[in-house]
Amino acid sequence: MITVTDLRKVYRQGNREVVALDGVSLEVPKGSIHGIVGHSGAGKSTLVRCLTLLDAPTSGSVSINGAELSSAGHQDLRAARRRIGMIFQHANLMDSRTAVQNVAHPLEIVKTPKDRIRTRAAELLKLVGLAGFENAYPSQLSGGQKQRVGIARALASDPDVLLCDEPTSALDPKTTDEILALIKDLTARLGLTVLVITHEMHVVKRICDSVSLLAGGRIVEHGKLRDVAANLGSELSRTLLPxxxxxxxxxxxxxxxxxxxxxxxxxxxxxxxxxxxxxxxxxxxxxxxxxxxxxxxxxxxxxxxxxxxxxxxxxxxxxxxxxxxxxxxx
Ligand SMILES: Nc1ncnc2c1ncn2[C@@H]1O[C@H](COP(=O)(O)OP(=O)(O)OP(=O)(O)O)[C@@H](O)[C@H]1O
Ligand SMILES: [Mg+2]
Missing domain, CATH: 3.30.70.260 (ACT domain)
Structure with missing residues (x-):
């Protein structure tokens, strides 16, 4: 479960202040997928950075499965970050490493024993439907396959939470649906809690249980998909049922x-x-x-x-x- 309470982020540019997040609160239950949508500049990327504490929030708190991230010390924070897997628009794989070596990377960082890394990385590739592609280099993989490797790598540290920032924006419609089906399936199978940042309503319709609309750093509409859709005249209803x-x-x-x-x-x-x-x-x-x-x-x-x-x-x-x-x- 992800709990965000009254999160604020103020950037300073010279003597000007930019309020990127203006009191965001949000709760995503374990096993469910929550979508965050919003126009450009709404604060979506800032929210992702603050969730992982890559960027320090100005105030407010973030906790994952009850463990507070915002007040964690250096050591705890590093451990807490491992509970969060991340998927981006582009898989950002290392070109000089094979699929299995890319997946192995987060395990090497935490000094997992070598034989354990091999088996675990191969297991993960199988989990995302890439058995047989262990030794392929990124240049030999399609966009969808690369994203599968990215997902396997995100799962390597056994995270509780998956943060997906525009996970399918670079993919064609058919591949998009395959990747979304995979995310949905993994969420159920592994009991993950998932947050998906997207500008595509299609993604929300396909996989999200609930959704928030972010505007000007605030959540202006939120709820279960069917409740926000039923709210005739609201922006989310209009975009879900155009x-x-x-x-x-x-x-x-x-x-x-x-x-x-x-x-x-x-x-x-x-x-x-x-x-x-x-x-x-x-x-x-x-x-x-x-x-x-x-x-x-x-x-x-x-x-x-x-x-x-x-x-x-x-x-x-x-x-x-x-x-x-x-x-x-x-
Ligand atoms: N490092 C920074 N310094 C100053 N202002 C920033 C910084 N990062 C973001 N902002 C500002 O915060 C606001 C929210 O930006 P953010 O990147 O979170 O929007 P977004 O919803 O991700 O937009 P997009 O859909 O275009 O990616 C914007 O006004 C942006 O200019
Ligand atoms: Mg962004």
Whole structure:
């Protein structure tokens, strides 16, 4: 489990202060994957550096499985860092070393006995699906294979926590999904606690149990995937369940509706239309399954002059979220 409490990081540039993290608190339960998303400059990389204490937080605390990192002494800190495995956008392998030698590197640093290193590094390569590639050099591996070696190396010190900073941003879609499946599988198998920094919503949709949106150094939205998605009109909901832009026809009121679970949109809309004797026009729609829950997100338009209030009230009564469209900041 990762616990971050009121983390602040202020950089000084001459006499100017840059508040990169402005009181970030976060809890990621063991065995789960938490996504951190946010625009450029939001503080994502700073958060990663502060989590590993590569960069000292200005204030606040970080603990992993109850062990406080922020107040640890030099020795303890080094031991604590070994409980954290890191994966980056590029695997950053050493070109002059084979796959197995790259994986062995963190074990050499802590002076693991030589025969133990060999077996462990080979085991790890097998775990990430690279049995048979022990003696391949990075130049002989594909991007996805290199990232697998990077993952094996991150796991070498038996970490409790895996920090992934844009782990698939350099990979093609198919390889991305393979690597994400591997991270998900390893999380469950090894009982890891995982934090994934990403700018790709696809990554969040595929593997995250929960997600935080970072903006201006603060967490402005957070929660389980299905809860943030269900929050119609929020930035995370809009990015998780995007609707294509579509010009309204005429001047009729436009509503955005969001429903989840087994509810099928068509019978619900048909019965609503019949009840109020309205011709409803679907302008845009998307149906997606997130964290095992199906979501439907629609933009519908009423005929010119029709009052949307009774329809909206009726749909809300059916457990559907409704808002007037065009009110979002985007
Ligand atoms: N070493 C530093 N000195 C001064 N300011 C810094 C330093 N590192 C980061 N910052 C500032 O802190 C803020 C957050 O930066 P950070 O790199 O964490 O953003 P990010 O979310 O990772 O962005 P990106 O998506 O572009 O990688 C920015 O305003 C940045 O300019
Ligand atoms: Mg960054």
């Amino acid at each position: 609707l294509p832009a579509a010009e309204p026809l005429g001047s009729g009121a436009v509503l955005e509706i969001l429903y989840s679970g087994d509810r099928a949109s068509e019978p619900m809309l048909t019965s609503a239309a019949r009840r109020f004797d309205l011709d409803l026009n679907v302008l845009a729609g998307s149906v997606e399954t997130l964290a095992g829950t199906q979501f439907g997100h629609l933009r519908i338009q009423l005929p010119d002059g029709a009052d949307p209030a009774p329809l909206a009230a009726y749909l809300e009564d059916q457990g559907v979220s409704v808002r007037a469209a065009g009110k979002d900041a985007a």
